[in-house]
Amino acid sequence: xxxxxxxALLGTAFLCALNAGSAWADTIKVGVIAPFSGPFxxxxxxxxxxxxxxxxxxxxxxxxxxxxxxxxxxxxxxPAQSKALAQELVVKEKVGYLAGFxxxxxxxxxxxxxxxxxxxxxxxxxxxxxxxxxxxxYVRTSFTLWQNTxxxxxxxxxxxxxxxxxxxxxxxxxxxxxxxxxxTFEKSGGKVVDSIRMPLKSTDFAPxxxxxxxxxxEAIYAFLPAGPTTLGxxxxxxxxxxxAAGIKFFGPGDITQEPDLPVLGDxxxxxxxxxxxxQAHDSDLNRRFLAKHRELFGASDIVTFTSVGAYDGxxxxxxxxxxxxxxxxxxxxxxxxxxMAWESPRGPVRIDPESRHxxxxxxxxxxxxxxxxxxxxxxxGFPDQPDYGFKAGK
Amino acid sequence: xxxVATGQTPQAAARxxxxxxxxxxxxxPLLAAAGLAAFWLFPNDLGLMTxxxxxxxxxxxxxxxxxxxxxxxxxxxxxxxxGAYAAGIAAVHLVNDPLVxxxxxxxxxxxxxxxxxxxILHARGLTLLMLTIAVVQIVQEVVxxxxxxxxxxxxxxxxxxxxxxxxxxxxMFGRTSYLFALAVLLVGFLVARRIVRSPFGLACRGVxxxxxxxxxxxxxxxxxxxxxxxxxxVFAGVAGALTAVTSGIVGLDSVSFSWSAEALVMLxxxxxxxxxxxxxxxxxxxxxxxxxxxxxxxxxxxFIGLFLMGxxxxxxxxxxxxxxRFIKGNRT
Numbered sequence: 001x002x003x004x005x006x007x008a009l010l011g012t013a014f015l016c017a018l019n020a021g022s023a024w025a026d027t028i029k030v031g032v033i034a035p036f037s038g039p040f041x042x043x044x045x046x047x048x049x050x051x052x053x054x055x056x057x058x059x060x061x062x063x064x065x066x067x068x069x070x071x072x073x074x075x076x077x078x079p080a081q082s083k084a085l086a087q088e089l090v091v092k093e094k095v096g097y098l099a100g101f102x103x104x105x106x107x108x109x110x111x112x113x114x115x116x117x118x119x120x121x122x123x124x125x126x127x128x129x130x131x132x133x134x135x136x137x138y139v140r141t142s143f144t145l146w147q148n149t150x151x152x153x154x155x156x157x158x159x160x161x162x163x164x165x166x167x168x169x170x171x172x173x174x175x176x177x178x179x180x181x182x183x184t185f186e187k188s189g190g191k192v193v194d195s196i197r198m199p200l201k202s203t204d205f206a207p208x209x210x211x212x213x214x215x216x217x218e219a220i221y222a223f224l225p226a227g228p229t230t231l232g233x234x235x236x237x238x239x240x241x242x243x244a245a246g247i248k249f250f251g252p253g254d255i256t257q258e259p260d261l262p263v264l265g266d267x268x269x270x271x272x273x274x275x276x277x278x279q280a281h282d283s284d285l286n287r288r289f290l291a292k293h294r295e296l297f298g299a300s301d302i303v304t305f306t307s308v309g310a311y312d313g314x315x316x317x318x319x320x321x322x323x324x325x326x327x328x329x330x331x332x333x334x335x336x337x338x339x340m341a342w343e344s345p346r347g348p349v350r351i352d353p354e355s356r357h358x359x360x361x362x363x364x365x366x367x368x369x370x371x372x373x374x375x376x377x378x379x380x381g382f383p384d385q386p387d388y389g390f391k392a393g394k
Numbered sequence: 395x396x397x398v399a400t401g402q403t404p405q406a407a408a409r410x411x412x413x414x415x416x417x418x419x420x421x422x423p424l425l426a427a428a429g430l431a432a433f434w435l436f437p438n439d440l441g442l443m444t445x446x447x448x449x450x451x452x453x454x455x456x457x458x459x460x461x462x463x464x465x466x467x468x469x470x471x472x473x474x475x476x477g478a479y480a481a482g483i484a485a486v487h488l489v490n491d492p493l494v495x496x497x498x499x500x501x502x503x504x505x506x507x508x509x510x511x512x513x514i515l516h517a518r519g520l521t522l523l524m525l526t527i528a529v530v531q532i533v534q535e536v537v538x539x540x541x542x543x544x545x546x547x548x549x550x551x552x553x554x555x556x557x558x559x560x561x562x563x564x565x566m567f568g569r570t571s572y573l574f575a576l577a578v579l580l581v582g583f584l585v586a587r588r589i590v591r592s593p594f595g596l597a598c599r600g601v602x603x604x605x606x607x608x609x610x611x612x613x614x615x616x617x618x619x620x621x622x623x624x625x626x627x628v629f630a631g632v633a634g635a636l637t638a639v640t641s642g643i644v645g646l647d648s649v650s651f652s653w654s655a656e657a658l659v660m661l662x663x664x665x666x667x668x669x670x671x672x673x674x675x676x677x678x679x680x681x682x683x684x685x686x687x688x689x690x691x692x693x694x695x696x697f698i699g700l701f702l703m704g705x706x707x708x709x710x711x712x713x714x715x716x717x718x719r720f721i722k723g724n725r726t
Contacts, residue, residue: 036691044691073691079549080445080641080648087441091567105549109643112554116566128548170538171547200547 027066028321031089033082034100034124038075040227042259043102043306047124050303050310053292062318065326070095079109086110090117096328097122097317102306104128104172111135118330122316124309128172129389132356137330139316139337140357141349142309143276145173145223146389148252149180151362151382152274156219156250157188164190164250165217167208167233169224170197176389177223177252185221193217203229205236212242219248226254226304231263238267248272253376256367258304261374268367268374276360277308277346278376286345312344312358316351347381355390421670422584429576433569440568442684447575448636449660450676451582454669455629456657461667462590463622464602466519468654469526470630472510472533475649477503477631479537479544482644485553492555492564496578496635503631504624506533511623515616527651534649549645553638564640571640578636579673582629586669589625598622663705665712674713 032051036044051069060066070093072085082105089095090113098114098121101107107126111134114121123131123140132138156164166181168174174197182192194215196208212220220237224230234255237243253275256268279290279300289311293300316337323336334356341350349360362385365376432443456470480502481495489495514525537544544550557563562570589595598618600608605615638644647653656679664675682701686694709715 037687037693037695041692071691073687073694076647076652077547077549077645078647079551079643079645080637083641083643084441084445087566087568088439091441092438105545105547105551105643105645108549108551109641109645111551112642113566130548134551175541175546 026064026326027068028097028326029089029093029095030067030069030097030099030317031072031086031093031095032069032100033072033074033085033089033098033106034102035075036071036073040075040102042302043125044071044073044100046302046304046307047100047310049293049297050307051314052296053289054311054314056296057288057292058315058318062321063325065321067318067321069099074106077103077105079105082106083109083113086113090119095119097320097333099313099317100124100310101126104131107131107138108134111138114138114330119328120317120320120330120333122313124313125306128176129387132387133391136356137334138356139334139351141312141316142305142358143360143362144357144387144389145176145252146180147357147360147385147387148274148276148362149177149221149223150184150388151385152221152250152252152364153181153184153190154188155274155364155380156221157185157190159248161219161248162190163193163215163217164219164221165194165196165212165215166192166221167196167198167212168222169200169229171200171225173225174200174223177221180388181221198224200225200229203232205233206240209236209240209242212247213240213245217247219250222249222251222255224255226257226260230255230257231260234264234271235267243267243270253278253305253365256365256376258376259302261367261376262301264374266369269369271367273365273367273376274362274382275305275365275376276362277305278363278365278378279303280365280370280375280377281346281363282378283343283345283347285343289345308344308346312342312346312349315342315344316340348383352386355387357387357390359384359386361385422580422587425583425670425673426576426580429580433572433576437567440572442680444568444571444575444640445637446677446680447572447579448633448640449657449680450673451579451636452630452633453657453660453664453672453676454579454582454586455626455633456661457666457669457672458586458589458626458629459623460658460661461671462595462602463598463619463626465515465619465623466523467526468523468651468658469510469528469530470626470657471649471651471653472526472530473503473507473627473630474634474637474653475530475533475537475644476506477634478638478644478648479550479634480631481635482550482553482638483543485555485638486550490554490556492558492574492639495555495639496632499635499638500628500632503634504628507627507630508620508624511620511627515619515623526654530649530651530654534646537649538646544644547646549643550638551643553642553644555639555642564642568640575636575640578632582632583669583673586629590669594618594621659702661712663702663712665714668714671712671714678713 034044034047101123102125104126114137115135120137125142127144129144166178168178224233249271253273258279290300320333324333337351338353347361349358352359361381361383363378364380365378452474459465477499481499484498510529564570601615601618608615660675660679665671686697
């Protein structure tokens with residue numbers, strides 16, 4: 001009885017393995033794991049819309065293979081669920097590529113899986129430097145906190161500002177940002193007079209504003225994850241009189257992301273940020289990207305950094321499909337895009353062969369009102385910024 | 395059945411409990427059979443099914459606390475997460491045998507439950523509910539702060555359990571994971587049933603019904619409840635460890651308030667106060683969640699809400715009470 005059982009088990013196992021290995025038809029599936037419901041649903045929406053814009057512009061076939069995107073909802077950071085979804089995509093949907101990932105732990109969760117299945121994973125957002133170190137099959141088309149912060153800290157130092165307080169959310173990316181700013185700024189001769197770590201979920205920022213005021217800082221560096229928290233923080237900065245007192249506000253661009261600008265209103269005016277993408281980026285490609293977006297979805301209000309992460313991610317996946325001729329070979333696919341350079345709606349970008357992270361121009365932007373609408377105007381650019389955090393430790 | 399309705403009283407009256415007992419005895423074989431059938435029927439969904447089995451064990455622990463002890467809690471995730479992190483940290487630094495990891499998780503969950511239970515079970519009702527929420531948030535904050543050990547908000551990754559019994563590797567198809575999780579769930583179910591039917595379990599039910607009377611009879615309601623809380627903590631800890639072993643990663647969500655609340659929803663859905671209710675509720679909730687989210691990743695929550703409302707309105711005793719209705723329906 002148990003012998004039969006084991007044979008049946010082995011048989012099933014064998015059949016499964018056979019199916020997973022060979023069924024590469026001319027439709028190539030890409031599994032996208034992202035929040036499509038819950039508080040971060042806009043992120044998933046930007047991913048999906050950007051992918052649709054890309055497919056509308058470049059067609060759905062590459063080298064004779066149709067590329068189909070399959071979406072899985074992961075409404076909050078939940079790595080165990082992320083792994084289960086990825087497993088389902090690989091085993092059941094037989095996807096050849098994984099993509100998406102808004103939160104770092106969700107992206108980290110699939111590392112063993114993509115290694116075992118030899119599948120490339122293109123990260124559209126998750127921004128902790130350590131991710132691409134965990135598997136050679138990760139490629140990232142977004143940014144890291146280090147990448148955005150290092151040029152910003154140098155800029156702040158050049159402005160003659162000597163005393164800065166940092167205020168970051170108390171979690172991985174926040175601490176990345178704090179470390180990156182402190183190291184760079186103090187190397188350039190400045191001093192970080194207070195380092196505040198705020199609980200990730202806090203909505204009342206008045207006490208932190210008081211601490212910033214007491215620290216005697218001339219400027220603040222702030223990072224909070226884009227969404228309700230950044231809104232509250234930027235508002236409090238303006239409402240508690242820090243803005244009126246002449247304290248300058250610097251931070252990575254998450255804090256003034258496009259979908260939040262109308263809600264932020266005049267509180268956002270004058271905030272200086274560094275970021276890889278602004279909707280106001282002055283290039284034909286960006287204008288075409290936005291125009292297509294308006295054509296497909298009626299408006300381009302929510303187009304933001306997550307859109308461009310997904311748009312370029314789709315581009316990378318298309319090149320991978322081309323390079324492998326539709327076969328599933330993660331190692332070869334990743335090898336093919338190492339060093340690849342192209343023009344993105346955010347400007348010139350390229351995949352750094354060592355970190356498999358996107359090297360790009362980081363722009364210095366000031367939020368201002370133009371034609372009645374708030375926008376992030378790019379006033380300067382720092383070209384060819386790598387991920388300074390790659391293998392830099394914590 | 396018509397004959398029963400017209401009333402051959404003694405036998406008919408005896409039939410309902412007998413039928414129920416027969417059903418009760420068949421629960422474990424039925425669960426095992428259903429679990430194995432699912433293994434063959436849905437070989438591509440083992441990832442989900444593994445999560446369901448581990449979650450069912452976690453909801454089972456909540457059932458022990460709430461359904462049999464009457465302790466209103468929204469803090470069960472504190473024990474689940476402690477178990478998951480303890481097993482995860484042990485796997486990264488010390489051992490990687492899956493069974494040892496489960497033991498580590500169970501120990502951690504039990505300890506956290508014992509200590510916090512002894513502290514907070516003075517209170518009752520809403521106060522207690524708030525204290526349990528406080529516990530889960532404190533544990534989460536500790537885990538978040540202990541970044542070097544737990545990975546903080548990035549999650550604790552790099553958990554690589556060794557093959558089960560040195561033979562079965564935890565591969566990406568999840569066969570080992572699922573069968574392992576199913577076996578742990580069944581053993582957990584049997585142990586839980588043994589506990590519930592023991593004199594101790596009956597005493598706990600007594601405390602739930604009327605703590606004053608238990609005290610008058612010479613028992614200590616608080617001691618019973620703390621013990622029960624600690625025992626359930628072991629179950630939750632093992633469930634956490636099981637999740638850590640089978641998924642290879644632990645995140646802050648596993649010690650979150652919302653994870654506690656979700657367990658409560660699953661339990662209410664299945665039917666609190668009976669062990670099989672916990673399993674049925676988990677399977678129902680997670681399956682519907684999964685199917686709906688696959689069909690419509692954008693609006694699935696609406697359907698879940700409707701389903702919940704339907705269940706609460708038309709089946710107040712949970713899905714497991716369907717069997718009762720069936721039996722009662724026969725009798726009258």
